[in-house]
Amino acid sequence: MADVMRSGSADDPQDPERFNGASEEQAVPKSKGKKNKGKKGSFWKELPILIVTALVLTVLIQAFLARVYVIPSQSMEQTLHGCTGCNNDRVLVDKVSYRFSDPQPGDVVVFRGPQPWVQNEFKTEEPSNPVAGFFQSAASLIGFGAPDEKDFVKRVIAVGGQTVSCCDAQNRVMVDGKPLDEPYLFWEPGRGVGQDPFEPVTVPEGSLWVMGDNRNDSADSRVQGGGGLNGVVPIENVIGKAQVIVLPPTRWQSIYEDNPQVAALGAPGWQQGLPLGAGFAAAFPVVWMGRKLRGAVSKRQPSE
Numbered sequence: 001m002a003d004v005m006r007s008g009s010a011d012d013p014q015d016p017e018r019f020n021g022a023s024e025e026q027a028v029p030k031s032k033g034k035k036n037k038g039k040k041g042s043f044w045k046e047l048p049i050l051i052v053t054a055l056v057l058t059v060l061i062q063a064f065l066a067r068v069y070v071i072p073s074q075s076m077e078q079t080l081h082g083c084t085g086c087n088n089d090r091v092l093v094d095k096v097s098y099r100f101s102d103p104q105p106g107d108v109v110v111f112r113g114p115q116p117w118v119q120n121e122f123k124t125e126e127p128s129n130p131v132a133g134f135f136q137s138a139a140s141l142i143g144f145g146a147p148d149e150k151d152f153v154k155r156v157i158a159v160g161g162q163t164v165s166c167c168d169a170q171n172r173v174m175v176d177g178k179p180l181d182e183p184y185l186f187w188e189p190g191r192g193v194g195q196d197p198f199e200p201v202t203v204p205e206g207s208l209w210v211m212g213d214n215r216n217d218s219a220d221s222r223v224q225g226g227g228g229l230n231g232v233v234p235i236e237n238v239i240g241k242a243q244v245i246v247l248p249p250t251r252w253q254s255i256y257e258d259n260p261q262v263a264a265l266g267a268p269g270w271q272q273g274l275p276l277g278a279g280f281a282a283a284f285p286v287v288w289m290g291r292k293l294r295g296a297v298s299k300r301q302p303s304e
Contacts, residue, residue, distance in 0.1 A: 067093050067239075068246060069110055069153070075212035075219065076153055078186045079108070079256055080245070090247035091153070091255065093240040102235055103208060105175075106259040107156045108242040111210075111233055116225025117152070153242060154210035154220050155184070157260070160235075164209045165200035166222075173211070180260040184213045191216040198222050207232040 071082035071089040081089045093110045103109050158164040158175050165174045171194055172179035187193040195215055203209045210233055212218025221231035245251045 067095065069093050069151070069242070071153060074188070074217055075214050076108070076155070077188065077214040077217075079155075079184050079213045080153065080242075081251065087248050089245050089251055091242045092244050092246050094243045095240040097241050098235075098238055102159070103156050103238055103241070104259060105156050105159060105261045106257045108153065108255050108257055109156060109208075109210070109238050110151060110153045110240055110242055111238045113150045113152050113224075114233055114237055116230040151239065152210075154212055154218070154233075156208050157211045157221075158203050158209040160203050160205035160207055162209075163200050163202045166197050167195050171195055175261055178261070181262070182260045183258075184256050186214045188214055188217050196222065198227060201228055201231075203232055204229070206235050208235060208238070209233075 068090050071080045071091060073082045076082065080091065081087075091110075157173060157180070162175050163177075166172075168174055168179050170179065173182070173195070174180070193216075201209065201221075209221045209231070211220045211222065221227070221233070224231045242255050244254050
């Protein structure tokens, strides 16, 4: 009778291929288990390194590139929110821009208060508990701690060589005899809508005249140090330019910084188109280089 069982079939108990296959099937899950266990162990070993690296990078970024600052006072309302007992704005301050250029009128800047600025708009309470003090200092390093009492945020009104005064018949600040266009001004209820007048001040070279948007509730260049030349801020004291509101999420937005002197000083309209023109001019070579690069890469790739 013919043998109907083929050699090497699945029913052959002596089939070496079947035996080896079963062994391999049993070995695979065991091998995968070891690999997965190794990956989990490696992750927990690397986690502390990742955390420390992230913290170091955060400190370096905030020291040299950008930092988050808390707005602690109402002097910049309603551009920036800051009040006692509320969720104050956190702003991202760019520390790079002013390494290549000086602050310009309309910029909102954070700066260290110069020596004559002896009266701050706010006071921070120092914790009596040393442990709480440590955590507050640590939080300050990543931009969420209490602000430094000597740091201020204001808007640049005039720069070195310009003469600023207040006010004209329409209650407007004057720079070099021309009224400013300040759509960002806020008149806090109960404080009136008329600005306190001050005598003309010629800002020294290398200094700034700064004022708050909440014009009648801001201790700025008009009053700090007694006003006048004592109220100016040296450019070297500027920490950076406030660019965007990052917290709370409902307040995410860029910070209004149009130059209030553009209309007042009659800057030509074509100057306002310079950034857009530069963008278009740079776009063409960038697109051309991108096409050349893609063409070179596609030529080097082997054909399918």
